[in-house]
Amino acid sequence: MRTAAIVFEGGPLPADELQERIAQLRHAVTLDTVEKLQRAGLEVILATNHRDLAEAAHSLGARIFATEAAGFHFGRVLGQAVRESGADAVIYLSGAALPLMALEEIAWICRALAQGGPTVVVNNVQSADLVAWHPAAFLERVEPPENDNLLGWRLREAGMERVLIPHSAAIHFDLDTPTDYLILALSGRGGPRAQAALRMLAWPDDRLRAAADVLATDLPEVALIGRVGSAIMEYFNRNLPVRLRVLSEERGMKALGREARGEVRSLVGDLVTDLGPERFFERLGEICDAAFFDTRVLFANRGRRVSEWDRFHSDLGLADQIRDPFVHQFTRAAVNCRIPVVLGGHSVVAGGLWVLADRAIAARGGPAVP
Known part of the structure; x- marks a missing residue:
């Protein structure tokens, strides 16, 4: 064949x-x-x-x-x-x-x-x-x-x-956003051309490193927000002593055409709007040690359209570069949160998080249970 x-x-x-x-x-x-x-x-x-x-x-x-x-x-x-x-x-x-x-x-x-x-x-x-x-x-x-x-x-x-x-980190991890590339760089894995290009980056990664280190500690409280699937939750449960707080919604919103038709509805998005980003992250910081936030559901809530420029600068925590007032306020509040909050697309609660879980498992002496 x-x-x-x-x-x-x-x-x-x-x-x-x-x-x-x-x-x-x-x-x-x-x-x-x-x-x-x-x-x-x-x-x-x-x-x-x-x-x-x-x-x-x-x-x-x-x-x-x-x-x-x-x-x-x-x-x-x-x-x-x-x-x-x-x-x-x-x-x-x-x-x-x-x-x-x-x-x-x-x-x-x-x-x-x-x-x-x-x-x-x-x-x-x-x-x-x-x-x-x-x-x-x-x-x-x-x-x-x-x-x-x-x-x-x-x-x-x-x-x-x-x-x-x-299921594995390799099979679920793909590269769509700046955060995904920062995760690849932190992992130290990938091909020689990719690693050479990643070494040239000057993007801030302090929040990512801090949140990744939390995963290797004993019984941290970690929030997963966005299009969270059952496979990553099961992998955590099998391999790491982490208490997960999961708010999963709108899986398949792109494949099903819901985002394109403006049909996305996010409970978290409504909470952020009603409380305001500052109070939302203040509350989140009171109950968690780190958070991984797939913001694309939030950004598409109730038909909102956010440009790639604003999405990517939000991922990097560069609020001053963001033009959309809501996304600017949200990103600034996330960066100022008392706990490390990792912002990105689907991968930060899927393949990218799987890569970080493998890193934490190795730090704790591994090996992973598939």
Whole structure:
């Protein structure tokens, strides 16, 4: 069976310094991933409109599928790339997805695809970052999805058996926000290009380091707020003496289209609005030793729209750079909270938190119980 890995990494060119830095980090991770997939024996196809990245990947031996930022439609472009690959099976992922995935996990995916009938393998039921399927031509049976969050669902609905990759930090951790890159840097893991790029960062990480250290202590009270799944809670319960206070809501809000339609409703968001950010974090600091806050649910509550600029500067705690008055006030209150509060996207209560849990387990003498 001939299996191709199709990696998507592109989009509009950076418009500001922060976007430029994140693009450099994503490109470094992408090239590390291309090399890793090749070591696993896969043919690698990079779909991109970024010329420098294409040239670097081509020099590593990857095939380049040129895309355009204007009028880009994920599903249609993926379908064309799959047809041109001629592969029997496909592993799709974005360039910044699963930077810690090991060769053994890639081999597991390939074995899963080779067994039985039509099969789709995903790393996450709600919102997959990696989707692999066999036979590759099965993609022709589904309506081309607008984004990769829907790809696994569409293939399953078309009749494929869905297989979930066993849980691990590597399988759940992907890179979307500045906080995710700070977690990768703190872990000391990842490919050589990524680590070299991470060493050039000058982003503040004191709150992250303090919160990560709390996880390794005895019986701390730790709040998890946002799209928290059961797998990370179970992993904590098996491996760390941590008392979790969990407020989980709006899982799958992107994949289900709730965010796009303005339908997100957040109890925490309403509490922050009613109490005010300062009183909310004052109360949170009275009952917890650290907090990990997936702010995207809060930011989308009741149809609110927050720019990437404001979201990312909130993640970094740089309140003075934020233009939205509410996000500015919220971020300032979080930074001034008496406990370390880690702000970010889904990963801070999912894959990124899993990476930090592994760090805490190692600090306590490990090993982890899967």
